[in-house]
Amino acid sequence: MALPVKPTEIFDRDVEWGELARFVADERPGATLGVVSGRWRQGKTLLLYELARVSGGFYFGATEATETESLRRLGGALGAHTGAPGPVHLADWGAAIDALLALGRDRPVTVVLDEFPYLVRAARDLPSIIQHALTPGRPERTESRTRLLLCGSALSFMGGLLAGSAPLRGRAGLELPVQPLDYRAAAAFWQIEDPRLAVRVFAIVGGTPAYRREYVQDDAPAGPDDFDDWVVRAVLNPARPLFREARYLLAEDPDLRDTALYHSVLAAVAEGNASRGGIAGYIGRKANDLQHPLTVLEDAGLLLREPDPLRSGRSSYRITEPLITFYQAIMRPAWTALEQRRGADVWRRSQRRYASAVLGPRFEEIVRQWAVRFADPDTLSGLVAEASAATLTDPASRTSHELDLVALGEPPLGDGPRPLLAIGEVKWGRQLGRADLERLERIRELLVRRPGFDTTDTRLLLASGQGFTEGLGETASARADVVLLDPSRLYGD
Structure with missing residues (x-):
């Protein structure tokens, strides 16, 4: 056949x-x-x-x-x-x-x-x-x-x-x-050629195909200048099916019975509380009481628990569906105003919150997705098996260093350290410069002394939605261990 x-x-x-x-x-x-x-x-x-x-x-x-x-x-x-x-x-x-x-x-x-x-x-x-x-x-x-x-x-x-x-x-x-479309496929599906616009749209609707067709009737932003108007008319509009979709995603799963609790857990994560303790503190519950709701949300595919590769036994949670993050951060707090068709006012007041709670975290996820799916092995000195955020603790100075990206190669077949292919700083809203590179250099020096990882070819990756200073660009062009990513490169240009 x-x-x-x-x-x-x-x-x-x-x-x-x-x-x-x-x-x-x-x-x-x-x-x-x-x-x-x-x-x-x-x-x-x-x-x-x-x-x-x-x-x-x-x-x-x-x-x-x-x-x-x-x-x-x-x-x-x-x-x-x-x-x-x-x-x-x-x-x-x-x-x-x-x-x-x-x-x-x-x-x-x-x-x-x-x-x-x-x-x-x-x-x-x-x-x-x-x-x-x-x-x-x-x-x-x-x-x-x-x-x-x-x-x-x-x-x-x-x-x-x-x-x-x-x-x-x-x-x-x-x-x-059957997974959602990756960020590159989503941009092609929405027929968006501008990389920065593609990131902004992906941060709201992600890679779910139905949101382009049935839920906004093929209404896509005509260009960067149309993005704000598109959000108001297609996402924050009570007459569009996309308006209530985030609520329905929870209501449709028969295992999600206590929807108020699950909405609160998701709101906590959308607010930046990635640990179980942080989530518990936000919603006023004990950390031990969250095992069941967190497991149910994981099984439903709405939450993902990512182990911290630099801290054994520690993990963080992130929301898998961008529309839920957008709903929890932007729509849910202003639901009454939105139902009264004041979407333009809500959106105007929400710009800073959208950038910090929605766009920034989703841009980090896009960069991690790029490392795993699209990065040339020569760029990161090998094939990336997994990429996540991590926290490095320095016992000597009693300080912690947040990393937006830790990219690991495949574990060795026998005993031996695992390849640490890259560490990275990812920022959507500001230009990155020499100071950011120097910070990564200091963190790499700490990791060299840490057992369990091979840092021989560890790259220093900086990703920004606003570009890079001239000095950082000159440094990167002269050094193979420094990788700069902007939206154009993320989308294959």
Whole structure:
């Protein structure tokens, strides 16, 4: 079977399409299972619907319904797909899964059950039923070449579908996460050519494709001078779906029951409280009481816990979805005024807060993303395996040094120090100069004496949205260990 060709209306997603195409085109006998997950609005439904369409397969989008209604809807869809004179009667989910496996008796057939968590909510034993249907040696499986894809947006549920002792553990031949677009792909998707404008837009809407299409009706800033007006008319406008989206992201996940608590936790992180203790202090709870809400927000894909590579046992939290950061920092404190359509006034008063709480932290994340995904190995003396913020403690002077970037290479195969490829200072709102480079040089000297890291080729990286002093530029051009990043270079110019 030839690999299905990706339709032109699907932007990017070449890697995801390639994995799915190879999975559904597999000619080997025996039904197989794949699991596709990703946060809401990432284009999973379009991806899977088009995959089923171009490969002549079957797509079923579940809704919130009782078990009986879902089976009735599935039977109707199966009847229409197979050309039966009427709906296919499905007595229970065991019969339904066997009917789906029967679609692949003669050839590999794509079968998609989208929004799978809705089905399980009404039929808790459905994963076990699928496990039984895919039992090795069972004729319904061995005589079928159905390529069954289960898809869902509830990340906490989908993450547990194949974990630990879950019924489907070991049954899936594909486990595919659909991530938001990276910052470069997002700029291309929004058709923004100005790098500084691209950063400012990405800091609000991130790489979620639906926010360009359905949520602002293809309204993108016409240029840098249109950015402020665009924020008011597209983001802070109560008539646009994007206005309430951040609230809905929490309401849609069934595991996020205490939404007031979760909003407070996210507000704390948006305010710059990255540690568990800082979050606890902000919301008035004990640090030990936050284990559950932090874990739930992590499982839901809204928070990310990043270990500090320079302080064992320490970690920091950051919000993964830019729109939530923007909502917590800018919109939530002024919600009443925004509902009264005073968006222009709110935005005018929020410029400094947007720069410090939204734009600055997201620019740091863009630089870390660049280090991992786009940096030439020669630029940073090797391939970056991970990049994060870190804090270096100097016991001798009893001082701490904040680093916006610590880029590490792959751990060595045997014993030995791990390559420390770069340390960096990242600032959106000010020009960087010689003093900033000298600070990094002092920190590198401290790290040279620190065991566990190979600092032989550690680069000193400075990234700024406002550029660099002439003296720093001259120094960087003469030294291979100094790397300067501005928005143009981040976006590949």
